[in-house]
Amino acid sequence: MxxxxxxxxxxxxxxxxxxxxxxxxxxxxxxxxxxxxxxxxxxxxxxxxxxxxIGHCEDCRTFTEQARCAICANPRRQHSHQLCVVETPADIVAIEQTGQYSGRYFVLLGHLSPLDGIGPKDIGLDLLEKRLANEQIDEVILATNPTIEGEATANYIAEICDEYQTVATRIAHGVPIGGELEMVDGTTLSHSFIGRQKIEI
Amino acid sequence: MxxxxxxxxxxxxxxxxxxxxxxxxxxxxxxxxxxxxxxxxxxxxxxxxxxxxIGHCEDCRTFTEQARCAICANPRRQHSHQLCVVETPADIVAIEQTGQYSGRYFVLLGHLSPLDGIGPKDIGLDLLEKRLANEQIDEVILATNPTIEGEATANYIAEICDEYQTVATRIAHGVPIGGELEMVDGTTLSHSFIGRQKIEI
The missing domain is CATH 1.10.8.420 (RecR Domain 1)
Incomplete structure (x- = not known):
């Protein structure tokens, strides 16, 4: 100009x-x-x-200008004793919009990636371990991305949970709602067969 | 959030x-x-x-943080005694990128639109008249948009120029370079026939 x-x-x-x-x-x-x-x-x-x-919530590492974010500070969020692990704060927004989940979160702000030098400490797993040791957490829901790095990170965290006798679950992979079966890729379709569930009547 | x-x-x-x-x-x-x-x-x-x-240049009305914009203040820009009238400051950017034009500009910041209550003063035509009266301007190139309002505005300004014995020209309408003739709309094609020019050999 x-x-x-x-x-x-x-x-x-x-x-x-x-x-x-x-x-x-x-x-x-x-x-x-x-x-x-x-x-x-x-x-x-x-x-x-x-x-x-805006900094990070001292409990879940999401973005907030307070010491603890509004979700972590909400006493109602603590009834379920569930902790959902996600990669980014944007994932929290997506999950909140479903209205399905009423527990708390933990944000990794990334995923394990040894080739890029990103280890467990860089994604806050030391903080997660502390929480598993000190709080009453009955279930850790692993909602990392369905990518190779996301799966590896989920498996790594599941092993940590095992040490603390905490149940670790992974969100289901399968055919997305509203799509057509013939358009779905093979890997996803395989997952949808492996993860099939009995229809309760 | x-x-x-x-x-x-x-x-x-x-x-x-x-x-x-x-x-x-x-x-x-x-x-x-x-x-x-x-x-x-x-x-x-x-x-x-x-x-x-950022305010408006006191000469041409484009955006600038100075009293006069860099183009109006540039003495080299005054040799040609040409004034190009455009609707928005963004049009100046587009014309400057062609490298074809070395005169000065006048920005209307809109076009005549009586139904919306936008009259000659609102698009700075009083300032333009002052410049026509006080400066040596040999040609006013009307580069308003090829829309109904743009054409009407161009015609209105051409009449003002006539009062001050200044030549007013309108940029050519016609087939855009690189397109296919069969894709061009009828009005544009008509204009390209009306505006045809003799090939000089």
Whole structure:
């Protein structure tokens, strides 16, 4: 942008957002300047607050500006004595939206990946062990991603749970609802056969 | 997001950006928190500066934090005595990228639209008249959009130019380069016949 260096800086800065290239950045900058300066100022303030104030929950490691997140601090969440292990805070959002689960969470913020130098401590498994030792947790639900790394991480955590005599379960793999069977890949279909369940009448 | 109200505010604030819905806002917020806090802080600072400091060039009305934009202030831009009229600052970027034009610009920041109450003063035509009266402008190139409103605006400005004995030209409408003739709509094809030019050998 040859007319203003500050506008150029703004377009450059907007590109830190995922999925925003030069064209989108230009469109966003012009939109804010032309139509929504208050929105832009509000975004600037909130962004600054969020980037400086949001840290990790000391219990479950998800993002929060409090010491403990709203889920961990909620006494109702502790009745079930269940702990669901996920890879990212976004997974919590997805699971919460189902309304199926009312226990607490533990966020790994990644998965085991020895080749990248990511070991058990980097994904907070020392903290998880402490919780298994000190709290009453009856079941650990392993909801890591259905990838090779996610499966390996789930198995590793299941072994830790075994040491503490805690039941570890893995979320079911199978045919997604609403799809067509012939479109489902072979590995998923195999899993759906292995994981078949008796129909109770 | 049930774990943090500040995170929820951030997602809400990000939605002021065009083309950003709830899912993208969530993805952006998590990306910045997890991988690029410095980028987020830099964006917050630049955004605040841009929203407060960027105004309009007193000559051409494009966005700039100076009194006059870099193009208007550039003495080389004044040799051609040409003035290109565009609807938005983004149009300047597109024209500059062609490298075809070395004159100055005038930005309407809209187009005439009597039904919406947008009259000549709202698109700065009083300022344009002052420039026509006081500066030496040999040609006004009308590069408004090829829409009904854009054409009407171009015609209106051409009449003003006529009063000041200034030549007004309209950018050519026709078949876009690289397309296929059979795919081009009828109106454009008609324009390309009306605007045909003699091949000079």
């Amino acid at each position: 040859q007319t203003s260096s500050l506008l150029e800086s703004l377009m450059e800065a907007l590109r830190c957002l995922p999925g925003v290239g030069p064209k989108s950045a230009q469109r966003m900058a012009f939109h804010l300047l032309q139509r929504d300066r208050n929105g832009g100022l509000n975004l600037a303030t909130t962004l600054h607050q969020a980037m400086t104030a | 049930q774990t943090s109200s500040l995170l929820e505010s951030l997602m809400e604030a990000l939605r002021c950006l065009p083309g950003v819905g709830p899912k993208s806002a969530q993805r952006m917020a998590f990306h910045l928190l997890q991988r690029d806090r410095n980028g987020g802080l830099n964006l917050a600072t630049t955004l605040h500066q841009a929203m407060t400091a």
